[in-house]
Structure formats: C-alpha cells, structure tokens
Amino acid sequence: MLKLVTNGEASVLKLSFRTLIGAVLALSPAAVLAADLQCGDWTYSADGGFEGGEDVADLVCYAPASDVPIGLTLMCGADGGASLRAYTEIGDGEEPGDAVQVTYVVNAQSFVLAAQFEAADGAFVADAGPDLVGLLKSASEVTLLVDGYGEPMKLPLTGAAAVIDELQAACHTD
Secondary structure, three states: OOEEEEEEEEEEEOOOHHHHHHHHHHHHOOEEEEHEEEOOOEEEOOOOOOOOOEEEEEEEEEEEOOOEEEEEEEOOOOOEEEEEEOOOOOOOOOOOOOOEEEEEEEEOEEEEEEEEEEOOOOOOEEOOOOOHHHHHHOOOOOEEEEOOOOEEEEHHHHHHHHHHHHHHHHOOOO
C-alpha cells in the first residue's frame, strides 16, 4: 500500500510495512550477498544434521573471516508447512525467547513471520506455511532480515527443492 496524505501545506507518504521492507531489501547495498558467503550444499538428514534431533533440510554458510554458521534449517511442520530456523550472526545479546519479526523475501514476495530467539543454538524460529515453503523450492535465493538486527542476508536456494521434497516425504511418514 502506498498512500499520499496531504494536510494543508505538508504531505506525508504512508507505506505499508511490507512495501517499506521490500524496498529496503531491494535497494540495500549493505546486504550480505549470497556471493559473499561460503555455503555448502543443501542437505537432508534424518538424524538432525546441523540442528540435531529430527528430520531436517539444512543450508550452512559462513561469512568471510567468520566461524559463526549462518543459514537456514527447515524441520517438519503442519499442513505442508515447515518450522524455519534462521541462523545469523546477530544473536549475541538476545535473551532466550525474545520475540522478533523475521522477513523472508522470495521472488519479490515478502513473508513477515513472528519468530522466537533460541539462545541454545542462536536460531530465530518461526512456522512457515505451504506458500513460503513452495517458493523456497522454486526460487534461486531467499533474502532474510531479522527486524531491528543487522543487514539483510541473501541465501542461495540452489538444490533446495529436492532436499525439501525429501524432508516433506519423511514428515508425512513419521
């Protein structure tokens, strides 16, 4: 939504949150680009992979000169969705359970999800519906931004479709 409101001499431009965040993500030169990250391949693991414990689809990356893993983990969710665990370098100083908004931008569509910070592994955890999961399978990259913390990050989705399909098949048989 883009609306111009005039009040006598002054004009105010009102933007919806989604419009504003989309513009910021598209124009931000400070974004951590996928090309700047050293990423492994998307992998499926029945024993929890990077996360540990249950079926997961993982992408693990590292920023230049950093040993802190950055990435995205999908775990089984309800009704074709998934539990998304976003790992960033911005978790320091957060308290367990801190509620934040995480925006995922895929193919110019923004999904703003309420997430919880989990201090044990530094993940921002949110439930994603089947629309977002479907786009993660069909796009080449996802941009994510944790509201109020750090810069947008672009993560590659090359190879994610087959891995997410494998995860979803395992989710429906458990």
